[in-house]
Amino acid sequence: MRDGGAREVIAEVTTDFDEFTVDSRAHGDGPLDWDGYAQARARAEERSGETESVVCGKGRIGGVDAVLIAFDFRFLGGSVGTATGDRIEHAFSRARETRTPLVSLIATGGSRMQEGMLSLRQLQRVARHSTLLRQAGVPQISVLRDPTTGGLWASLGAGADVVIGVAGAQVGFAGRRVRPPTDADDPAYTAEGQFTHGHVDEVCEPWDLTDVIAEWLTLLDSGSADPADVPRALGSPTPSTDGWSAVHRARAATRPHAEAYLDDYFDLRRPITGDRTGGVDPGMLCGIGLRGRRAIAYAAQAGTPTTPAGFRTAARLIRLAEHLAIPVLTLVDTPGAANDAAAERAGVGPAIADLFGTVAAARIPITTLVIGEGGSGGALALAAPDRTWITPDAYFSVIAPELSAAILKRPPEQVPATAEQLRLRPEDLVELGVVRGIASP
CATH class of the missing domain: 3.90.226.10 (2-enoyl-CoA Hydratase; Chain A, domain 1)
Structure with missing residues (x-):
């Protein structure tokens, strides 16, 4: 009717x-x-x-x-x-x-x-x-x-x-x-x-x-100029002893993912869905939530390869937050950008470039927490350049250890050693100045 x-x-x-x-x-x-x-x-x-x-x-x-x-x-x-x-x-x-x-x-x-x-x-x-x-x-x-x-x-x-x-x-x-x-x-x-x-x-x-x-x-109608608080770590409180263990822990199905972090962080939240050009990535959760009395926008990867639609939706969310003066929280958790032919046809490179540019140009504060896998540019595009933290059961790397070994023509048995060389553990990343610190429980 x-x-x-x-x-x-x-x-x-x-x-x-x-x-x-x-x-x-x-x-x-x-x-x-x-x-x-x-x-x-x-x-x-x-x-x-x-x-x-x-x-x-x-x-x-x-x-x-x-x-x-x-x-x-x-x-x-x-x-x-x-x-x-x-x-x-x-x-x-x-x-x-x-x-x-x-x-x-x-x-x-x-x-x-x-x-x-x-x-x-x-x-x-x-x-x-x-x-x-x-x-x-x-x-x-x-x-x-x-x-x-x-x-x-x-x-x-x-x-x-x-x-x-x-x-x-x-x-x-x-x-x-x-x-x-x-x-x-x-x-x-x-x-x-x-x-x-x-x-x-x-x-x-x-x-x-x-x-x-x-x-x-x-x-x-509840925005403020203050940066979003860093979420508390929900998984294991102790970092891994070596790089390969860090990768395995970040990939574990039992490790808390984005939904658990968003539920723990917000009192109320509603979704922003889609890139407005015909694409939806269910692995990129975007929206605005209420924490206490203040609104915070969020873009959270859910552990899957991020598609062009996901990057474009995150960029749309950040631009919306900027014109409403709402701070942004991003949660990084992806093995990397989708690398299949469909992603290339849909413009994965331009989509990542647009997100990098949107984050760089943002006049509102963006706070990032790496909660799982931080795989290459597909993860870095969602990370704040100067306000990124990491949980004890996460890693951040220029490339996955297996792919690094393949590029360097190393045999599979050298993957663990390659992971160690990449210095991708939370403590390594703090020492290198890539992240500000390790989130506490």
Whole structure:
């Protein structure tokens, strides 16, 4: 069933809602003198009880103030015309001026044909104000209701800091009537499909929406300039006696991995998923969490080879944290970057380069803890140059000992000795100045 009412969804997610008054309403048959447009708007007003396809105002969600833009699909399919753009611009301006997070509750079929290119140009208007809001460091959340299609998905929806899809919602640039017939029911045009391919951060059930938005507002509005604390070591408290033992301990299945560290470190956390270019790496866990009363963004490798999508997602997370002034925690645990042909075709080299550059340019503090394998450039790309620690059951190396021996044309029995020569143990790394110290339990 399609989502229709703006005021109904506002009532579900907010308290103390105060609607903005904006003198913007189309007149007659509109700027193109489209025959019958005035009558169509009159029917839409009668059906919806609204004078435009959006209702904008300020309310409280879970105790946090937010500026809201809520679409009413019953008003000409939630389409956007020039008067709609006036209301959206006013809402963005109020959010920026008052530094209040903005939440868009979208249900739209796209641009309003009866206003032609003047309607389509509202997308540029939305994009401009979304950029201004980001430059001001004010958070923006979009909620994709049913349906979210056309240019509003490609601007207001996908352009937000955090994108939440409502389960079962139709989401796509192409609406049902303009898709190829063979693709009409393809799951790519759903919130779940967009999530699978890295374009939506999470999908929630309608009855969970208020709590999900409230948690995100709390997380996005709780940043501070102080660096993230170094997590405590959860594994063995004593370092290995030699390099080869250090490698074996880091590779042990029983050693605590990223999920255990994140659960121990945060009181609350929510995920940032996907690289926004069609890729998701389940081995790169990204999001924002609450530790005490302060928000900390995190990017954590989960022990698998990191794919290009994983590196790009981590870079996206760091850039998001930077414009919201939230410190970052990274957890390093990978045997290295994915080295198969698929990774090369997907641009693993450029993806790593982008992450190196993002970390180097970051103006917010990044704290790193190596919790397992620190394999070559795929691990180093996620590490802070001057704020990296390591746990006793981890290692950090220019290359895996087996690969080093192969390159040096050494027999397999010399791998342990090669590991020792690489000086990859925690104590070696402290002595070399690669890490600041060894995390304590």
